[in-house]
Each structure stands twice: as C-alpha cells, then as structure tokens.
Amino acid sequence: MNSGAMDRLDPHKLPRHLAIIMDGNGRWARKRLLNRVSGHEAGAESVREVVRCCRELGIAHLTLYAFSKENWQRPATEVNALWRLLKRFIHSELPDLIDKQIRMRHLGDPEGIPADVWTELQSAIERTASFDQLSVNLALNYGGRHEIVRAAANFARDLAAGRASVDRLTPETFSAYLYAGDIPDPDLLIRTSGECRISNFLLWQLAYTEIYFTDTLWPDFRRRQLLDALVDYQGRERRFGKTSEQVQD
C-alpha cells in the first residue's frame, strides 16, 4: 500500500460508506487510440483494486455507479458490451468475494436488466448475503429520481392498504422505501474525470455527503488515488448544519 498516504490516514476516521461515480473510461481509451470498451475493461481493473483496498481498510459500504438508467441511450454495441463485462466481472469475482467475506448487493431497477446478467447477479447476492466485512453495492440500471418516485409509489400503496400513515412519515421512515434503506448514507462521494456533477446518483442519500472531484480518469484511479481521496476527506469538517464550535465540542 502507498505508505505516504497510509501514514497520513487516520484508521478511526474512515468513511463508513464510500460511493463512487466511475467516469472517464471512454476518454482514457481515446487517449490510447483504443475503443471505448477497452476503457471499460481497464475500469473493471480499477474496480477490483478499489474493492480490495476498501476491504483491507475496513470500510463497510462501497457503492459503485456501474450502469445508469441514462446509459441505455449509448450505442447498442457499447450497452451490450457493458452488460457482458458486468456479467463476466460478477462471475469471475464471486470466488474472491466469498473468500474475503464480501457481500454483494444491488441498487436499481430490476426491470430491463438483461436476464443472464440478472441471474448472475442474483446468484452472487444470494451466495454472499451472510457476509459482513464489506458490502459492495452495484448501482445497475439505477436512477436517483426513479428511486425516489418508486419509493413514493410504494408508500402510497402502503397508505391505501392501511399499512402506513401520513402522520408517521418522516425522512427516516421514508428511507425504508428506498432500494436499500438499511445502508447508511454515503460519507464520501468520489467522481473521477473532472466532471463536477452528481448525474442522478443517490439524490436522497447524498444530502450531507462530502464530495471529492478529481481529474483522474477512472481506469487510472487505483489504490494511491483512493488513499489520497481518503486523506482529503479526513481533512474536512462535517457540520451537518451545526456551527464549527458545536461539532468540535
């Protein structure tokens, strides 16, 4: 591990939940005169390294934006290649996930995910369900607005059936209707490739999340870059609406 950054890292102040918008695979490939799919394949290597590093550090949740609802608008060849890559990744990583007691979870709309990918994903989710070392939450066919609207619709259904009450509706009770209401909100969001927006990712959950933007393209984002982001995060003061004096007490 990068000893410089490791030395500067406080093991007691790590994020409990790290979320990442993995961006820049296409540009990474173009710079090397490769096709876009090669960029996604190189990006999968970064995923492997970041998962391993989070496991070693003891981070509890890692949520990765791997396929958004908007990604369907890309050329069909790229969409198909991405799903093939995701299926292959889930299949090939499963033994290592089991070995390291890493749980896999899914955030997103099951509707529309290719059947063979869904089967692979379900198998990984079921076979890792009891693990608690690190939870890798793959956001696949995910959209933040869709998640909130779906939660509202499910709440309305419960209301109509007498299973919920408007008087008891709070941000906490509403969270239970989200894809994974039991996962704590992200402490840190990383977005690579120099883009400074959140692109419909975890709109509800990012309310108080620290955001780290870096110019590094996702395939170049490895252990050292992750440690640098974590060191930067540890320098932040999280106030959650309070004053600086209050949080320092």
Ligand code: FPP
């Ligand atoms: C954004 O780069 C990346 C994606 C749309 C897909 C993310 C997928 C991976 C990192 C592949 C592997 C993932 C897993 C979980 C194994 P982009 O294509 O938008 O890049 P660009 O903005 O440079 O064109």
